[in-house]
Amino acid sequence: MRVEALFLLGVAAFFGLVGIVYWFWSYDGTTSGGTMMLIGTTLLGFVPGSYYLWWSHRMKPRPEDRPDATMEDGAGVIGSFPASSIWPFVLGMGLFLMVLSMVFGLWLIAPGASLVVSAAIGVTVESRRGGTI
C-alpha cells in the first residue's frame, strides 16, 4: 500500500511544484487556465494518495506488498467477478442513442434514456441477487 501511496503523492508533489512555478512565471491573469488545470491535477494525486498513506499506517502489509509472501498467504476469495452481463451493452447503446440525439433529432433521447435507466436498474438488481441476464 505504501508504494502505491507514495506513487500518487509523487504525482501530487510534482504538479504542485510545477503549478506554483507556472503560476508565478505566467502571472498576468490571461493564462490562469493552465494554473487551474495544474491545481486539479495536484488534487488528483493528493486525494487518493493521502488516503492510501493513511491506510498504509493502519494495516498490515498485504500479501502482494510483501516480497516473501507465498501463494498460501493470499488464499481465499479475491473478489466477486460478474461472469457475463448484458447491461453494459444496454447502457452503452443508451448513451450512444442519447449522443446521436443531438445530431439526428431529440426524439432519440426517449429510447436512449429508457435504455440507460433500465440498464441502471438491471445492474443493481443483478448485483443484489448475484444473478445474470
Next chain:
Amino acid sequence: MTVLADRPVIHEHEHEHHEGPSGILKWLTSTDHKLIGMNYMVTSVIMFFLAGLMALALRTQLASPDSSFLSFQQYNALFTMHGSLMLYLFAGPFAFGGLANYILPLQVGAPDMAFPRLNALSYWLYLSGSITMLLGFLVAGGGAAFGWVAYAPLSTVQFAPGSAPDLWILGIALTGFSAIFTGVNLVTTTFYLRAPGMTMFRLPIFTWNMLVTAILILIAFPILTAAMVLLFADRHFGTHIYSTAGGGSPLLYQNLFWFFGHPEVYILALPYFGIVSDVIPVFSRKPLFGYKGMVFATMSIAALSTGVWAHHMFTTGAVLLPFFSLLSLLIAVPTGIKFFNWIGTMWRGQLIFTTPMLFCIGFLFAFLMGGLTGIMLASPPIDFATHDTYFVVAHFHQVLFGTAVYAGFAGLYYWYPKFFGRMYREWMGKWHFWLLTIGFWVTFMPQYVLGLWGMPRRVASYPANLGWQTLNVISTIGAYVIGISFVFFLVNLWVSWRKPVPAGDNPWDAHTLEWFATSPPVHHNFERLPPIRSERPVWDYHHPDARTIEHGSAHTNGNGHGHLAGADAGVGAEPGDKA
C-alpha cells in the same frame, strides 16, 4: 452467474465450468477481460487499416502537383479523419484497451480486471464513439475537415457547418469516457489484484508503463472531453467560450486541447515502450538492464509530458517560451535513459531475431529519429521556422509510427501465441518487417527535406515550379510499400487460422506471468501460480538452477550469466558491478 474467484493453487478443486452464453450473445454479454481486449484489438486494427487507406489516398493526391484526384474538401476531410482515427481510435485504444486489457491482469496474476462490467461498458462506448465519428462521412457535407486538433474558430459553426463536425465532437466525447473508465480499471487492477509476492517493484515494465499511462489518461482525457463539450456548446447553444465576439478566447481551446494533446502523445508512447521493455529482455536472454531506472524514467517522462503542452503553440506568441522549451528539452533525458537501458539489455546478450525482436529494433531506430527531430523542434527558433511544415509531419509520424506501429505490432506478434495458442509464420513476419521498414524510411525521410524547403502541411496541391514533386513521389511510393507490407500480416493471420501450428504455453521461454497461463488462458486465467520472487517469476520457475535475481539483494556475485547482477543498480551501474 457471479463467480467468486478464489486464489488458485490452494485448492486443486475442479475449476468451475463457465456456463455462459455462446455465439453473438457471448460477444454482447461477456465481461471477460480477454474477450473485451480482443474486441478492442480487432476494432482498433480495423480503424488502423481504414486510416491507412485514407493515408494512401492522401499520398496519391500529393504525388503530382495540381492534382485533381481528390477535391480540396475531400482532402481536408480525409486528413482529418486519418489523424483522428489513428490517434483517437487506433493508437490509444489498441494499447490501453486492447493489449493492456488482455495482458495486464495476466501479468499481475489477477483473475480479471477490477471492474469487469465497467470494462465492457468502455468497449461499447469506444465502439459507439468510433461509429459516431465515421458516420460523419455519410451525412451531408461529408466528414469533419478541420484537422485532428479541431482548432476554434475553424471548428465553429460558421467555418465548419453541417452535422459531420458535430458527430466528430460527440465521437471524441464518447471515446474519451471509454478511455477514462479503462484508466480507472487499469489503476485499480494494478493496485488491488496483484498475486501474493508481486510487489510494485516486481511488476513487469509493461504493467508499470500501463499504470503510468492510466494516470496520464485520468489527467488528460477529462480535459479533452470538457473542451469538446464547450466546443459543442459554442456551436449550438450560443456560448462564446472560444470566440472573441462574446469575450471568449480561441487560445483557450488551444490550451485545453494541448493540455490533453501532449500527455496524449505519451499515452500513445508509454505502453509501447512497455512492450519493447518486455520483448527485448526475452529475446536477449537476459533480465532487463536497469529495472528501476526504467520505472523512474517512465514516471519522469509522464510527469514532464504534462508540463510541455504549449510547445505546440510557440508561434501563437502567447505562451511562455522559456518554460515550455526547457521542459520539452528535459524530456530527452529520461527517454535517453530508456534507450541506454534497452541497448544495455541487448549488450552481450544472446540475441534471437524473431519477428517481435526485429520490430523492437525497428522501433529503436524509428523512435530515435523522431525523438532527435523532436529535440530540434523543442527549440523555439527552429520551431518558428518549421512550424506547420512537412518537417513537423515527418517528425510526429516517425515518433508515432515507431511506437504504435513498430512496437504495437511487436506486441501483437509477441503475444500472438498467447492469444490463440498457435504460432504465426515466422518468414511472413520477417517479410512484413523488412517491407515495412523500407516503406517507412522511404516515406518519411523525404518529408523532412520537403519541410525544410517550406512545403506546408495540410495542403491538397502545390505548384509544379517549386521542384517538390520528386520527393513527394518517393514518399508516395514508400507509403504504398508500407501498405503492401500489411498484406503479409493479413495473410499470416489467415494461414495460421487455416493451418494451425500449436504454440504451447511458453514458446519464447519468456519471463512474465502471462506465459504461465495456458494459451489461450482459461476463464479467470490461472489454475495455479508459480512463487514470485523476482520480476521474472516464470523464468525462475522454469530454470530452477539459475539464480533468482532479486531487487535490493546484497548478493551481486556468483552469477554465471554474464549479465548485470542486482538489476536495481539501474542507470548508475558501474562497470565493477558486473559479476
